[in-house]
Amino acid sequence: MKNKRFLGIELKPNRLESLSDGVLAIAMTLLVIELSVPMLLKINAEEQLKIKLFEMWPKFAAYGLSFLILGIFWFFHHFLFHYIKRSDGRFVWLNILFLMFVALIPFSTALIGEYSIYARLAVMFYGANGFIIMLMLNMMWWYATKNRRLVDKDIREKDIKNVQIRFLLSALLALIAIGLSFINSRFGIAIYIIIVVWAIIEILITIPYYKKTTE
Amino acid sequence: MKNKRFLGIELKPNRLESLSDGVLAIAMTLLVIELSVPMLLKINAEEQLKIKLFEMWPKFAAYGLSFLILGIFWFFHHFLFHYIKRSDGRFVWLNILFLMFVALIPFSTALIGEYSIYARLAVMFYGANGFIIMLMLNMMWWYATKNRRLVDKDIREKDIKNVQIRFLLSALLALIAIGLSFINSRFGIAIYIIIVVWAIIEILITIPYYKKTTE
Amino acid sequence: MKNKRFLGIELKPNRLESLSDGVLAIAMTLLVIELSVPMLLKINAEEQLKIKLFEMWPKFAAYGLSFLILGIFWFFHHFLFHYIKRSDGRFVWLNILFLMFVALIPFSTALIGEYSIYARLAVMFYGANGFIIMLMLNMMWWYATKNRRLVDKDIREKDIKNVQIRFLLSALLALIAIGLSFINSRFGIAIYIIIVVWAIIEILITIPYYKKTTE
Amino acid sequence: MKNKRFLGIELKPNRLESLSDGVLAIAMTLLVIELSVPMLLKINAEEQLKIKLFEMWPKFAAYGLSFLILGIFWFFHHFLFHYIKRSDGRFVWLNILFLMFVALIPFSTALIGEYSIYARLAVMFYGANGFIIMLMLNMMWWYATKNRRLVDKDIREKDIKNVQIRFLLSALLALIAIGLSFINSRFGIAIYIIIVVWAIIEILITIPYYKKTTE
Numbered sequence: 001m002k003n004k005r006f007l008g009i010e011l012k013p014n015r016l017e018s019l020s021d022g023v024l025a026i027a028m029t030l031l032v033i034e035l036s037v038p039m040l041l042k043i044n045a046e047e048q049l050k051i052k053l054f055e056m057w058p059k060f061a062a063y064g065l066s067f068l069i070l071g072i073f074w075f076f077h078h079f080l081f082h083y084i085k086r087s088d089g090r091f092v093w094l095n096i097l098f099l100m101f102v103a104l105i106p107f108s109t110a111l112i113g114e115y116s117i118y119a120r121l122a123v124m125f126y127g128a129n130g131f132i133i134m135l136m137l138n139m140m141w142w143y144a145t146k147n148r149r150l151v152d153k154d155i156r157e158k159d160i161k162n163v164q165i166r167f168l169l170s171a172l173l174a175l176i177a178i179g180l181s182f183i184n185s186r187f188g189i190a191i192y193i194i195i196v197v198w199a200i201i202e203i204l205i206t207i208p209y210y211k212k213t214t215e
Numbered sequence: 216m217k218n219k220r221f222l223g224i225e226l227k228p229n230r231l232e233s234l235s236d237g238v239l240a241i242a243m244t245l246l247v248i249e250l251s252v253p254m255l256l257k258i259n260a261e262e263q264l265k266i267k268l269f270e271m272w273p274k275f276a277a278y279g280l281s282f283l284i285l286g287i288f289w290f291f292h293h294f295l296f297h298y299i300k301r302s303d304g305r306f307v308w309l310n311i312l313f314l315m316f317v318a319l320i321p322f323s324t325a326l327i328g329e330y331s332i333y334a335r336l337a338v339m340f341y342g343a344n345g346f347i348i349m350l351m352l353n354m355m356w357w358y359a360t361k362n363r364r365l366v367d368k369d370i371r372e373k374d375i376k377n378v379q380i381r382f383l384l385s386a387l388l389a390l391i392a393i394g395l396s397f398i399n400s401r402f403g404i405a406i407y408i409i410i411v412v413w414a415i416i417e418i419l420i421t422i423p424y425y426k427k428t429t430e
Numbered sequence: 431m432k433n434k435r436f437l438g439i440e441l442k443p444n445r446l447e448s449l450s451d452g453v454l455a456i457a458m459t460l461l462v463i464e465l466s467v468p469m470l471l472k473i474n475a476e477e478q479l480k481i482k483l484f485e486m487w488p489k490f491a492a493y494g495l496s497f498l499i500l501g502i503f504w505f506f507h508h509f510l511f512h513y514i515k516r517s518d519g520r521f522v523w524l525n526i527l528f529l530m531f532v533a534l535i536p537f538s539t540a541l542i543g544e545y546s547i548y549a550r551l552a553v554m555f556y557g558a559n560g561f562i563i564m565l566m567l568n569m570m571w572w573y574a575t576k577n578r579r580l581v582d583k584d585i586r587e588k589d590i591k592n593v594q595i596r597f598l599l600s601a602l603l604a605l606i607a608i609g610l611s612f613i614n615s616r617f618g619i620a621i622y623i624i625i626v627v628w629a630i631i632e633i634l635i636t637i638p639y640y641k642k643t644t645e
Numbered sequence: 646m647k648n649k650r651f652l653g654i655e656l657k658p659n660r661l662e663s664l665s666d667g668v669l670a671i672a673m674t675l676l677v678i679e680l681s682v683p684m685l686l687k688i689n690a691e692e693q694l695k696i697k698l699f700e701m702w703p704k705f706a707a708y709g710l711s712f713l714i715l716g717i718f719w720f721f722h723h724f725l726f727h728y729i730k731r732s733d734g735r736f737v738w739l740n741i742l743f744l745m746f747v748a749l750i751p752f753s754t755a756l757i758g759e760y761s762i763y764a765r766l767a768v769m770f771y772g773a774n775g776f777i778i779m780l781m782l783n784m785m786w787w788y789a790t791k792n793r794r795l796v797d798k799d800i801r802e803k804d805i806k807n808v809q810i811r812f813l814l815s816a817l818l819a820l821i822a823i824g825l826s827f828i829n830s831r832f833g834i835a836i837y838i839i840i841v842v843w844a845i846i847e848i849l850i851t852i853p854y855y856k857k858t859t860e
């Protein structure tokens with residue numbers, strides 16, 4: 001009780017949101033650092049640049065993939081915080097752990113951009129990174145909704161379950177990607193692409209705002 | 216319907232704005248990373264530094280050009296969001312794609328800073344980057360204003376058209392720049408400079424706030 | 431009096447908060463830059479990558495440690511600002527000095543990631559960095575609460591003291607870590623780990639929000 | 646008139662503030678990138694690290710100097726925006742030019758950190774960078790206060806003048822620093838240190854908030 005009064009200040013979720021937006025935005029933008037400009041000889045630079053840029057395609061693909069995956073994480077985080085009305089120390093630390101693995105994505109991206117074809121370990125590392133991030137989101141959601149601890153008291157049980165299923169499925173897909181990478185790194189990569197396409201399609205289908213307004 | 220209730224939360228445009236501001240601010244500031252300090256011998260460093268800094272002029276020019284172009288994109292984005300009253304999943308993803316190509320600008324800038332004179336491909340790559348960004352802004356505007364989906368219901372048809380024309384013109388100019396770069400990279404560069412000067416002049420001419428207050 | 435009227439504008443603490451959130455978020459995310467992708471030969475890349483990633487463990491550990499320590503600083507800063515109602519020039523400068531040493535953490539982290547085993551000076555440098563940051567937080571708290579200068583007038587003396595003790599203890603622990611590093615760098619590292627674990631456990635124990643709601 | 650209606654949206658100063666805070670925070674934090682960890686041989690690493698860290702002192706000094714100078718710019722910007730009630734296109738572009746030179750500071754800092762003793766040109770470049778930033782702040786203030794265009798209508802003429810004098814003096818000092826660097830780079834550096842110390846002292850003296858509350 002004493003402790004609660006002492007440290008029991010109401011943590012505003014909005015500053016946690018702004019820290020998270022910061023880390024997500026920086027992680028997204030830092031992806032570009034891995035795209036280093038190729039060294040060319042001044043003679044016949046045109047032809048060389050064409051070849052070098054073309055050879056860089058796995059790096060461009062990794063950049064695009066990670067940017068969209070970070071976009072999905074941002075979207076999920078945004079979505080989760082839509083329901084959060086309060087915050088506490090434990091929730092803050094789950095969120096910081098979430099950010100710790102989000103900020104690691106530029107490194108994992110550099111790994112697959114460089115070695116996806118040569119080493120399945122790179123693809124598995126990338127998958128593990130994504131899996132832990134989804135795990136954190138699952139834990140955040142579980143912690144916040146347990147006894148409606150940090151969410152709106154009026155939230156429907158069905159809505160809680162629906163978000164949970166979606167987060168669990170995403171985590172599961174990451175696990176499957178790691179497993180398939182063990183067999184062949186190309187399978188792992190394929191799963192990541194499927195995750196992105198699936199997530200985006202689902203978002204596009206299920207949240208058309210204008211339907212709401214034309215009902 | 217079930218889905219709509221489930222995921223049909225009202226996405227607040229302001230968090231999308233703050234993510235975008237973050238990515239734009241970071242992309243602007245990361246431009247400086249390409250300006251690496253020249254290596255000098257300690258003997259006669261003064262003279263060497265003068266020569267090296269002078270030789271770096273294409274990099275300084277690329278820095279200035281890209282900073283101003285990112286400024287224009289920020290301004291356009293700010294301008295567009297002025298009218299946005301709601302958001303939905305599709306709009307969010309158009310915006311994330313917009314940011315994905317904004318975050319690529321430091322790489323494109325490094326390309327032209329290094330090879331603009333030697334390889335028109337560098338200049339075309341830069342133009343393509345700018346063109347896709349403008350394309351995304353066009354699509355965001357088109358999507359948001361279609362049936363006044365995400366904008367104020369009272370917005371005048373003429374205002375919608377005016378913004379559309381402005382965005383289409385900017386995209387068109389980027390296309391022309393790519394085309395001219397095919398002939399000679401200097402032409403492409405010239406177009407980018409013209410775009411910046413034109414955009415800034417237009418902004419300076421058309422939005423003098425004080426006129427409003429002295430009417 | 432004249433000066434006070436002239437420059438005596440009320441500085442809003444919220445913009446100082448947003449600058450601080452920015453610097454903290456960037457410092458956290460920049461930690462990843464020290465994790466450079468290992469160079470591999472294309473032949474037998476799988477095996478090499480396994481070895482190289484394993485050899486990188488001190489860097490991963492340093493990344494995790496610093497990310498969590500920055501999380502603690504963010505939490506402390508957030509906590510301190512919870513009580514701040516006003517700001518002034520002196521408080522702003524204490525805060526900027528705080529940020530100056532926060533922004534140095536990626537460098538200190540790189541030092542221990544690279545040389546923690548080989549040079550206790552690296553571990554002491556890291557400790558000194560943390561100590562100065564805690565010193566700044568102590569000074570900010572002391573300055574803000576002195577005569578309830580910048581805090582709520584109704585804050586209880588006991589609450590002020592409690593926060594003070596907590597901040598002083600954290601600074602003291604950093605000092606002890608520096609001292610022990612002098613004997614053996616492993617001792618210093620151990621203390622940092624203890625600080626993190628202790629701080630997180632304490633936060634987890636003392637601020638369970640839901641208790642408040644179930645009383 | 647037509648144009649004004651068309652593009653005459655009221656630009657909210659707060660989004661310009663948040664972009665500026667972003668660029669300032671990133672520029673501050675990017676300063677650390679110039680502090681690269683020295684390469685050591687594993688044998689006798691302790692002794693080597695001591696020597697290398699000591700040799701790095703001009704870089705640490707440059708880091709501290711630039712961080713504080715960016716702090717001053719942030720403070721000035723914050724101070725200026727305290728009076729801004731509206732914004733327009735011209736003001737936005739002055740602010741973006743201000744940010745363009747703020748974002749260049751990490752490069753200028755790297756220059757003086759590396760070559761301040763060997764080449765006065767480095768010190769002059771740094772001074773010129775600071776001078777242009779102060780010039781932009783002067784222009785922003787002049788533009789905003791001219792006919793009380795963007796500021797509070799009730800602002801006193803004396804307050805406008807006082808801020809103007811302060812900004813002009815800071816710009817003048819930067820010019821003097823450039824001039825003295827021409828004679829000897831050490832003189833230039835001395836001026837920058839004086840500017841920082843003077844600015845901080847002045848801020849500390851003139852804005853003690855608590856005086857206001859104890860009157």
